[in-house]
Amino acid sequence: MARFVRNAIVLLAGFVMLTAMDSKNDKEQIADCYHEMYRAMIVKDTVALGALLDDGFVLVHMTGMRQPKAEYLRHIARGTLNYYSCEDTQLDITVKNDHALLVGKSRVNAAVFGGGKHLWRLQLDIDFCKKNGRWLMSEARASTY
Numbered sequence: 001m002a003r004f005v006r007n008a009i010v011l012l013a014g015f016v017m018l019t020a021m022d023s024k025n026d027k028e029q030i031a032d033c034y035h036e037m038y039r040a041m042i043v044k045d046t047v048a049l050g051a052l053l054d055d056g057f058v059l060v061h062m063t064g065m066r067q068p069k070a071e072y073l074r075h076i077a078r079g080t081l082n083y084y085s086c087e088d089t090q091l092d093i094t095v096k097n098d099h100a101l102l103v104g105k106s107r108v109n110a111a112v113f114g115g116g117k118h119l120w121r122l123q124l125d126i127d128f129c130k131k132n133g134r135w136l137m138s139e140a141r142a143s144t145y
Helices: 002-021 026-043 046-052 069-078
Strands: 053-060 066-068 081-096 099-112 118-131 134-144
Touching (some): 026 046, 026 134
Antiparallel strands (some): 053 066, 081 099, 099 118, 118 134
């Protein structure tokens, strides 16, 4: 029952977020997706995070490792990828029709793949596609800046 209630709350929150996004321009909607991505990563809300990612989503880590959507979400849920905070964000967003590129620079406190907690100057170059009126992340490439 508790899981049902949690999922219902997540779905309702997603609906409220999408409804609010309808009144925003494309760049504002994409920026909201970026911030919601980090919020979901920090609290390990893989349902909300998964809703931001296209089915074919791939994360390309700094090492070059390519991680498809399902694997990425599993690693967050299992604690292989742990995110604690995200701050000092700078965004550059370019929109062309139903595709967009977001370059986000943030200071991210994280512990990944068994390493210790570390403050990363993380840059994510994220490709977005617009499907059924919603912006979804299709690929993200991580690097430092």
